[in-house]
Amino acid sequence: MSSTLKTQEISTSDKPTAAVIWMHGLGADGSDFVPIVKELDLRGYPGIRFVFPSAPSMPVTVNNGYVMPAWYDIFSSDLVRREDEVGLRKSQLEIEALIAQQIALGINADKIVIAGFSQGCAMTLQTGLRYPQKLAGLMCLSGYLPLSEKIAAERHAANQHTPIFLAHGRVDPVVVVDRAEKSRALLLELGYSVEWHEYMMPHSVCAEEVADIGDWLRRVLG
Numbered sequence: 001m002s003s004t005l006k007t008q009e010i011s012t013s014d015k016p017t018a019a020v021i022w023m024h025g026l027g028a029d030g031s032d033f034v035p036i037v038k039e040l041d042l043r044g045y046p047g048i049r050f051v052f053p054s055a056p057s058m059p060v061t062v063n064n065g066y067v068m069p070a071w072y073d074i075f076s077s078d079l080v081r082r083e084d085e086v087g088l089r090k091s092q093l094e095i096e097a098l099i100a101q102q103i104a105l106g107i108n109a110d111k112i113v114i115a116g117f118s119q120g121c122a123m124t125l126q127t128g129l130r131y132p133q134k135l136a137g138l139m140c141l142s143g144y145l146p147l148s149e150k151i152a153a154e155r156h157a158a159n160q161h162t163p164i165f166l167a168h169g170r171v172d173p174v175v176v177v178d179r180a181e182k183s184r185a186l187l188l189e190l191g192y193s194v195e196w197h198e199y200m201m202p203h204s205v206c207a208e209e210v211a212d213i214g215d216w217l218r219r220v221l222g
Helices: 034-039 085-104 119-128 148-154 177-189 207-221
Strands: 007-011 018-023 048-053 057-060 066-069 112-117 137-141 164-169 194-199
Touching (some): 018 085, 018 207, 034 048, 085 112, 112 119, 112 207, 119 137, 164 207
Parallel strands (some): 164 194
């Protein structure tokens, strides 16, 4: 399967040997995190291709059916009481196809990070924990673990020891920090290596977090 998603790409060198596939949050698009690349200070490190896909547009139930870019539908503000399993799995296949494209371009799976903010974070965990080849890392910003009751049975051993960067705002009103903490607790219970970061911010990204992301990327891709 080839991905049907539109993407924006930016590379830190002419011959990248690593890739970061970075998913946006609900209502945004692939351009959302492009400006952050230059803030990560990746000078002197092997070239990285950043791939920013745009989710398809769909009606979102929690937003009164308003059509917007979304990786899956959200039925209620608590996010997990009822989940759009069909939508989650459909987007998972699209992200797996993006990973396959990078592998076809000569980048090994273990040099590919998948990353995301909010819904994009959920898709990072949905995809990465099930992916059948070892990835370099999972970068999870201001989100949560979807379909949590199914992950123990569906996870793939290939990414049991893949580093997970899990970051959240203490005053996030969209994905409350308790939801992220429960995701962290389950991941730890399942034996994953989770690097947890909290910041005094709402549902957003802050300068301290960007610095920590840069440090982490240098470690997992350097």
